[in-house]
Amino acid sequence: MNLDADGFIGTLLAIEGISDARAVMNGPNGCRGNPAYFSDRYFPRDNSLNRRSFEEPFFFGQSRIPCTYLDSDDYIHGSTQKLREILPLIAEKGDAFLAVVNSPGASLIGDDLNRLLNEARLDHVCMAFEGAAYSRPLPEGFDEAITAILRWLRLNRLPRMNNRVNLLGFSMVQKYWQGNIAEIRHLCGLMGLTVVSVPGAGSSVSELRESTTASCNIVIFPEYSRQTAEFYESEFGIPAVYSHEGAPVGFDATEAWIRTVAVATGCDPTPALDEIRTRRTHAFHRIARYHHEAGYPKGATFAVRGDSSFALPLTMWLYEYLGMMPVSVDIMAGEDPNAAGCLQGYLAANALSVAFGADPAVAGPDMYFGDDLSGKDLVLSGRCRKSVDIFNRTTGDIHFTERAFLGGAGALWILDLIFDVVKDFP
Amino acid sequence: MICIRIAVYGKGGIGKSTISANVSAALAQDGLRVMQIGCDPKHDSTRLLIGGEVPTTVLEYIKNVLPEDRRLEEIVFKGYGAVACVEAGGPEPGVGCAGRGIITTFELLESLGIKSYSFDVSIYDVLGDVVCGGFAVPVRDEYADAVFIVTSGEYLSLYAANNILRGIQNFTGQTCKVAGIIHNARGLEEEDDRVTRFARAVRLPIVASIPRSEIFANAEKEGCTVIERYPASPEASIFRQIAGHIENIRSARSPVLYPALPLSDKKLEEIVLQREARGTVQKYDFSSFCVREAPGRHLSGSVKSKRPLIGCAFAGAVSVTAQITDVATIMHCPRSCLLMICEKLLDTEQRSATIFGQPYDPGLVNRLLSTDMTDEEFIFGGERILAETIESAIKKGFTHIFVVTACPPGIVGDNVGNVAKKVSEQYPGVQVIPVPVDGNLTGDFAQGVLDTYRMVAGLMPESKRVKECTSVNIVAEKWLALNDEESIGVVEGLLERLGVTVNCRFLRKCSFGSLLDFNNAALNLPADNDDASEGIRKTLTSVSGVPFLDRTLPVGFGETEAWLMAVAEFFGREALANEIIAEERDEYNRRIERLRPHLEGKTVLISTYPRSVDWICDLAEDLKMSIVKIGLTYSPISESFASRHAGTIPVEKNYTVDMRSEDIRTIRPDLVLYTYPVLKPHDQARGAHIPYCPGFGFHAAVERAELWSRLLKLPATEGWKKDGEGIL
Structure with missing residues (x-):
């Protein structure tokens, strides 16, 4: 069973990732619970203590992603009536942007959502997604939705300014997404770059409108943003910057990323590289003073299942920097062809091809980097010592301190996780 | 000159495609750039323009070509007069959702940039007696500017025309969008009068009347339009007249569009057939039949009272079948559906193991499979992918397989029973059991639970005999709280002290075999007495003679004391029960005294x-x-x-x-x-x-x-x- 969320969820989370936007689901209550809970948990906005109860129509006790609670009658007669009721109520919430998304079943009814939006005089603030990337990879659904939203917003062509950039490819589905963005903003700041917007990951509608002032788009996770980047490039001439080594995971990929961004923007990479150097030294002192009789973490095994642009740098870094052995490397559907190709090539070059696509349950890694349900399944089945979540799930843990996987801070946190496990190795 | 988009609607077989193709040809002859899109699964709209079938329909193309490889020129073909010809196509008859296919066709054409090519006239030829939303897409504002309705004087054709007006009214309200009626005559008596009366009643003009003529069959035999083959014929001039009308609409030379004003069915009969309804219709009287009582379906509270449905029957059903440890559950659904329940099931299992030290069930992930339906299965039906997934479960070694359906297969009408039958025939010894709850089409979470218990109860050998033994069944446990498994351990502990064993936990962490052995118990212990539990009790009593204890599993000292005595009395072990109660009372009293x-x-x-x-x-x-x-x-x-x-x-x-x-x-x-x-x-x-x-x-x-x-x-x-x- 593939437990990866799909493009339908990606569409909903892309909308919910805009800070002053709200997704409205034209669909049954059952389809909505999971993404509504997810959005509220990982991007909380309202006061959950002020919530009403199940009596509140369309919200049913959950603040995010109200729905039309379609039932069998609506599948036959259409959902027009419920949409007519829900739209004015949602409009009262005062969001800057709304989007109605059809659930899989609702997409088969054929209701004219745009006409209803027009009728409710909400067509200036609300767009319609009559279909979504059902069962297709989540990043695809996310990317398509963000592109559609940016297109719908009819962004103005504003004067582009040097040193202003957008960050593309972030989503609340990624673990520590806010910490990751903060770290990348920090590195950009050190290089003298200002981040204008992060579409679908915390930016407001007004920030999205301002995004056309950027001199370039820095693509962190291309799986989630290739179409978006192409849109900016074709419509506004804003070039996209991709790092060949994938996302800035680990010191090496972070340094490569800094250099790539510096070349593309013409800014000075030195302060950012200096900081990574400092963090490397910090890590060195700790690793150098750590002693395990068997020499771990060198020789410890790991498995990773994630987006290709994350799996590539993580695999390379753990192998080269810590001497850990990849025994199972799997990339999720919707991969970036460049990162996926590099990863396979890298494994082959190091005689590790057998790890690519290997079943982690058979490989029995010491550490598993992936989603928490699969990871816990491995741990509880005695097939892995430690699972590290790299995605958020409705079932995930709550964190209070801002953590990251990306950049220098992220590298140190990954080391924290590894050494915390390794110390208990026999 | 502006571009104009015309939709041609009418009853199946009424001649829409012939008219559309001829009008397209006439417009092309006038030097206009024309596109014709056939929106009928039988994909023959443009046949007369192309001189045969289009090499590929849009939906075939979508099925066979990856998104990034799709090109407009591979689905648009050149017909007579350089008319651009497109056929949406559709699924095989009886499967999938053709309406969804129309929606997908329009989405694809748009994504491939069709809008950037300014055809002077676009004609959508649409099947009109299917009235689901997908077939109404061409009427929407973003598509058709004007609609022609083709009808003959037959009542059913006029009925379809009136229905089409209803659809247009639903989509456009009072907006003027109907261009008029094209009367394609069948040569019936008083046909002109009927069509005229109808047109007058719905306040629409008859823009053309096409007489019945051999010339159409002759042209068709040669695979071309009348315009092409018989350009000088009177029939050709009628199509030029319609083309001229379209050009008038296009140039807005006169107010040529009208609102849709459909008639009620009663009024339609009065006007077209000129007869009044035959008075009050009586209800059918079933009292003369001998009725054999069938085991009833129990409805959840929300379904009974038509309250908003919380959760869906699909999730409820999966939460039941997943409890059977040696049976595969195939979720016939898009991926998002399975997450709604599987995340919860797995999380509960994992946290129950972590927090309460319960044994972890690593097989849970392995026995849940999904068909991951995409848009393609929505359109063409999901029976093929379902059969493949069932086979993959068989290859994993499962001999009993449940298939639980979500909304899309229910809406598109996948015949899961038939697929199950075919696979079972192919693999003797394998039992595929459909659980056709169809997402929330049958109800909420509780309804899915009820329906699935009923389904499983139906698999048990029927027996009204009561066995004399000291084992019990525990019935209708809940399983979504983390402490459920630990709690049931307490119950099992008490039963053990009483010398009573558990035969079957119906349905919680049980094997398929134990379900079939359900009747090998002397007593059923109901976990709860809520509506769902009561429904399950009724289902079981219709197939099994094992009696139910009239108490639910107990919480707290008083309830447990009474429950234990009741069980003990059933098995004649009161003395043992009294000993247990006395032991526990001491401990309970100590705790109460400490807290008081x-x-x-x-x-x-x-x-x-x-x-x-x-x-x-x-x-x-x-x-x-x-x-x-x-x-x-x-x-x-x-x-x-x-x-x-x-x-x-x-x-x-x-x-x-x-x-x-x-x-x-x-x-x-x-x-x-x-x-x-x-x-x-x-x-x-x-x-x-x-x-x-x-x-x-x-x-x-x-x-x-x-x-x-x-x-x-x-x-x-x-x-x-x-x-x-x-x-x-």
Whole structure:
């Protein structure tokens, strides 16, 4: 069973990732619970203590992603009536942007959502997604939705300014997404770059409108943003910057990323590289003073299942920097062809091809980097010592301190996780 | 000149495609750039323009070509007069959703940039007697500017025309969008009069009348339009007349569009057939039949009362079938559906193992499979992918396989029973069992649970014989609370002390074989008595003679004492039960004595959705606490409320959050026990949550009281809550 969320969820989370936007689901209550809970948990906005109860129509006790609670009658007669009721109520919430998304079943009814939006005089603030990337990879659904939203917003062509950039490819589905963005903003700041917007990951509608002032788009996770980047490039001439080594995971990929961004923007990479150097030294002192009789973490095994642009740098870094052995490397559907190709090539070059696509349950890694349900399944089945979540799930843990996987801070946190496990190795 | 988009609707077989193709040809002859899109699964709209079938329909193309490889020129073909010809196509008859296919066709054409090519006229030729939303897409504002309705003088053709007007009215309201009626005559008596009467009644012009003529068949035989083959014929001039009309609309030379004003069915009959309805229709009388009673389907509370459905039957069904440890469950659904329930099932299993040390079931992930339906299966049907997934389950070694359906297969009409039958025939010894709950089409989560229990009960060998033995079945346990498995361990422990074994847990962590052995027990122990549990009890009593104990699994000392005695009496082991009770009473009394100094005299307000809170009332009595009120809040899963304490404790129905806050302000209870929602910060009260599953056995309740005792010593409102002030 593939437990990866799909493009339908990606569409909903892309909308919910805009800070002053709200997704409205034209669909049954059952389809909505999971993404509504997810959005509220990982991007909380309202006061959950002020919530009403199940009596509140369309919200049913959950603040995010109200729905039309379609039932069998609506599948036959259409959902027009419920949409007519829900739209004015949602409009009262005062969001800057709304989007109605059809659930899989609702997409088969054929209701004219745009006409209803027009009728409710909400067509200036609300767009319609009559279909979504059902069962297709989540990043695809996310990317398509963000592109559609940016297109719908009819962004103005504003004067582009040097040193202003957008960050593309972030989503609340990624673990520590806010910490990751903060770290990348920090590195950009050190290089003298200002981040204008992060579409679908915390930016407001007004920030999205301002995004056309950027001199370039820095693509962190291309799986989630290739179409978006192409849109900016074709419509506004804003070039996209991709790092060949994938996302800035680990010191090496972070340094490569800094250099790539510096070349593309013409800014000075030195302060950012200096900081990574400092963090490397910090890590060195700790690793150098750590002693395990068997020499771990060198020789410890790991498995990773994630987006290709994350799996590539993580695999390379753990192998080269810590001497850990990849025994199972799997990339999720919707991969970036460049990162996926590099990863396979890298494994082959190091005689590790057998790890690519290997079943982690058979490989029995010491550490598993992936989603928490699969990871816990491995741990509880005695097939892995430690699972590290790299995605958020409705079932995930709550964190209070801002953590990251990306950049220098992220590298140190990954080391924290590894050494915390390794110390208990026999 | 502006571009114009025309939709041609009419009953199947009425001649829309012939008319559309001829009009396209006539417009092309006038030098216009024309595109014709056939929106009929039989994909023959453009046949006369191309001189045969299009090499590829849009939907075939979508099925066979990856998104990034798709090109407009591979689905648009050149017909007579350089008319651009497109056929949507559709699924095989009887499968999939052709309406969804139309929607997808338009989406694809748009994504491939069709809008950037400014055709002077686009004609959509649409099947008109199918009235689902997909076929109405061309009427929408973003597509057709004008609609022609093709009809003959036959009643059914006019009926379809009237229905089309209804569809247009639904989509456009009073907007003028109908260009008029094209009368394609069949040569019937009074046909002209009928069409004229209809046209007058719906206030539309008849823009052309096409006589019945051999010339059409002759042209068709040669695979071309009348315009091409017989350009000088009177029939060709009629099509030029329609083309001229379109050019008038295009140039807006005259007010040529009208609103859709459909007739009621009664009025239609009066006008077209010129007869009045035959008076009142009588209801059918079934009293003369001998009726054989079939086991009834029990409905959940929400389905019975048509309340909003919470969760869906698909999730409920999967939550049941997943309990059977040696059976595969195939979820015939898009991926998002499975997440709704599987995340919860896995998380509960994992946390139950982590928190309570319960044995982890690693097979759960392995026995859940999904077909991951995409748009392609929505259009063409999902039977093929379902068959493949069933085969993959068989290859994994499963011999019993449940197939649970979500909304899309239910809507597109996948014949799961047929697929199951075919696979079972191909693999003797394999049993594929459809659970056709169709997402939420059949109801909510509880309905899915009920339907699946019924389905499984139907697999058991029927037996009304009662076996003499000392084993029991535990029936209708809940499984979504983390402590469920631990709680049932307490029950099993008590039964063991009584010398009673558990034959089957129906349905929780059981094997398929144990379900079939259901009748090898002497007694059924119902876990609960809510609506769903009662429905399950009724289902089982219709196929099994095993009697039910009239008590549910107990919470707290009083309930457990009574329950244990009842079980013991059934098996004639009262003395043993008395010994157990005496042992447990000592321990219980010790705990109560320890807690009483902290809780005696304290007042309690209970705010709960209708569900038994007798265990709380019993405990409060033992601790000499005072319950001031039980407020029953609304819940979508509300059921009837009964309490042994109802006469002594005030019970208020329709209890709202505001009423609770008011009671807290005026009564000032020491403790508020609530289910949902949580207390408001301004309530300034000490509260404790009432767990969905407080656990079973003598000490389950008193463990909660230990928490109450601590809460009473802590601040009413924690500091962090103040930081939420100002956040809406």
